[in-house]
Amino acid sequence: MITDAVIEGDKVVLVPYRNEHVEKYHQWMSDPRLLKLTASEPLTLGEEYEMQKKWREDPDKLTFIILAVERKGDPSDYPMVGDVNLFLKGHPSDEDFEAEVEIMIAGTDYRRQGLAVEALRLMLTYATGLPSAFMCPPLSRSVPPPPKPLPIPPQSLVARVAQDNRPSISLFEKLQFSAVRVVHVFGEVEMRFGGGGVPIYDK
Known part of the structure; x- marks a missing residue:
């Protein structure tokens, strides 16, 4: 999803995932532990560059690189520490539309x-x-409006987190996501915004 938005907070700045971020991202994703936590497959550096281009152009993916604000200054000097993603499944007008949220802070x-x-x-x-x-x-x-089909209804937001990843579960709970289902075969908890907090367990 093509956007040039730069979104500034107190602790982080979100910037679009660009070509110059790929090498650092590839270094992160060469770590087997991060691959497991993110349920990702290892890629070559060339494949990572292709993936960056695809993610930027696909209308159903929105990706920002997370920069840490260590001291106020030029964001280009801030360290790259993670990424945050939104994957759209269907169109917001669809009854079963959902937007899956993922986040990674790579630097320990x-x-x-x-x-x-x-x-x-x-x-x-x-x-x-x-x-x-x-x-x-x-x-x-100064932040430009989001590209279509954004904005989306918050009730369409979903996060799928490893069942044993308690820090990530707690993180989404802080933002009003609740567990609605545990998919034991994948060892994963499905959380939805405003989900009501009543888990539904797969048999």
Whole structure:
């Protein structure tokens, strides 16, 4: 999904995933632990460049790189610490439409500092146009409007998290996501925004 939006928060800045980010991203995804946590397949550097181009151009994917604000200055100097993604399944007018949210803070030195929750609040505010739903201040007027088919209804948001990844489950709970289903065959918890918090277990 093509956007030039740069979204600034207090702790993070979200920037579009561009060509210059690919090498660092590839280094992250060469780590078997991150591959497992993100349920990803290893790619060559060339394949990673192709993936970046595809993700930027596909109308059903929105990806931002997360930069950490260590001291106020030029965002190009901020360290790259993770990414946050939205994958659209269908069209917002479809009855079964959903938008799956994923986030990764790759650098271990940047975890447990509130970067992930702020990055999610900024991304979800951008995607829905509803800052109050995610306890987020309104985005700066300098942020361009999101590309179509955004904005989307917040009730379409879903996250699928490894069943043993308690930190990620807690992270989404802070943003009003609730577990609605545990898919034991995949070892995964399905969480939805405003889901009601009543788990439904697969047999």
